[in-house]
Amino acid sequence: MKNEWNWMLDPKSEDGELNVSKKGISVRCGDVLEELKKMESESIDLVITSPPYNLMNTTSNSMKSGTSSKWKNNAIQKGYKNHKDSLSKEDYNIWIRDCLTEMFRVLKPNGAIFLNHKFRVQGGLIEGHPFLEGFNVRQIIIWARAGGFNFNDTYFLPTYEVIYMMPKTPKGKDAFRLIKGANRKTDIWKINQERNNPHPAPFPVELVDNILTSCEGNVVLDPFGGSGTTGISAIKNGWDCILIDNSKEYCELAKKRIEEFNYEGELNESRV
Numbered sequence: 001m002k003n004e005w006n007w008m009l010d011p012k013s014e015d016g017e018l019n020v021s022k023k024g025i026s027v028r029c030g031d032v033l034e035e036l037k038k039m040e041s042e043s044i045d046l047v048i049t050s051p052p053y054n055l056m057n058t059t060s061n062s063m064k065s066g067t068s069s070k071w072k073n074n075a076i077q078k079g080y081k082n083h084k085d086s087l088s089k090e091d092y093n094i095w096i097r098d099c100l101t102e103m104f105r106v107l108k109p110n111g112a113i114f115l116n117h118k119f120r121v122q123g124g125l126i127e128g129h130p131f132l133e134g135f136n137v138r139q140i141i142i143w144a145r146a147g148g149f150n151f152n153d154t155y156f157l158p159t160y161e162v163i164y165m166m167p168k169t170p171k172g173k174d175a176f177r178l179i180k181g182a183n184r185k186t187d188i189w190k191i192n193q194e195r196n197n198p199h200p201a202p203f204p205v206e207l208v209d210n211i212l213t214s215c216e217g218n219v220v221l222d223p224f225g226g227s228g229t230t231g232i233s234a235i236k237n238g239w240d241c242i243l244i245d246n247s248k249e250y251c252e253l254a255k256k257r258i259e260e261f262n263y264e265g266e267l268n269e270s271r272v
Contacts, residue, residue, distance in 0.1 A: 024240035025231050025258055029251040032223045035244045036102035044106045044242070045217025048208055049224045050116035051099065054092045096131040100166075103223065104135070109174040113166040114211050116143070116203070118158075132164065138176075139165040142188045143207060147195075163189075182214035194229070202226060208233035228254025232261050 028035050103113055120127045141163040150157040167176030194204045208230050212220065218240055222230035225243030227250060234241035235258070245251050
C-alpha cells in the first residue's frame with residue numbers, strides 16, 4: 001500500500017517551501033539551534049540523532065586535504081556545501097553542548113536522548129567526548145555495523161559506533177524507563193549499515209526501530225535529520241516525528257524518502 005499522506009505547509013514555518021509537515025511528520029530546514037529554540041519546552045518524548053562528527057578536524061591527512069572519497073566524491077560535499085565540519089575542538093564541544101541543552105529543554109521529564117557518535121584515536125590518544133560533561137549518561141550502547149573498507153594496514157577495520165542513552169530525569173517518578181520486556185535486549189546491536197542512501201552517514205531504519213519499539217511516547221525529534229530515516233521509522237512504529245536539517249538537499253531527500261515509504265515497511269529502492 002503506497003503512502004498517500006499529503007504534505008501541508010507548517011503554519012509556524014518561516015520558509016513554507018521547505019518547512020513542511022504531514023500527518024505527524026514535520027521536516028524543518030534551518031540551523032539546528034535556531035529551530036530548536038522555536039520549539040516549546042517539554043513537548044518531545046524522545047530524541048534520536050547523530051550530530052556531525054567534526055571529521056575535517058582529524059589527524060587523517062585525507063580528511064584535512066579533502067581527498068577522502070567521503071568528502072571529495074560523496075554526497076557530504078553536495079548536501080552540506082556550507083558546512084565544513086571543521087570546528088576547533090573547543091568550539092565543537094561548545095556547539096554540541098548548546099545543542100544538547102536545547103534538546104533537553106524540549107524533552108519531557110520522562111524522556112531521553114539517544115545520541116550516536118564515535119570514538120577516535122587522535123595523536124596516539126583516545127579522544128573522548130567532553131561535551132557530555134554535566135549531562136546524565138545512563139548507558140553506552142554499541143552499534144556493531146558490518147561493512148566498510150580499510151586500506152590502512154596499521155589497524156583493523158573499524159566496525160562500531162556508540163549510542164549514548166541520556167535520560168532527562170535519572171531517578172524518581174518521572175525517570176525514563178523502557179517499556180516492559182525491552183530490558184531483555186542487550187547493549188550490543190548488530191545492525192548493518194544502510195547501503196542504498198545518498199547520504200554519507202545514514203542511520204539504518206532498523207536501528208531507530210530498535211529504539212522506538214523500546215520506549216513509550218508519541219513524538220520523536222531528530223535535530224540532525226539527514227535523509228529522514230527517523231521519520232520513516234516513526235511512520236512504521238506509530239510515532240509523530242520532527243526532523244531538522246540545515247541542508248536544503250537533504251530536507252528534500254528526507255521528504256522524498258518519506259513519501260516513497262509504504263506501509264509494508266519497505267522503501268522504493270529504485271528511487272532512493
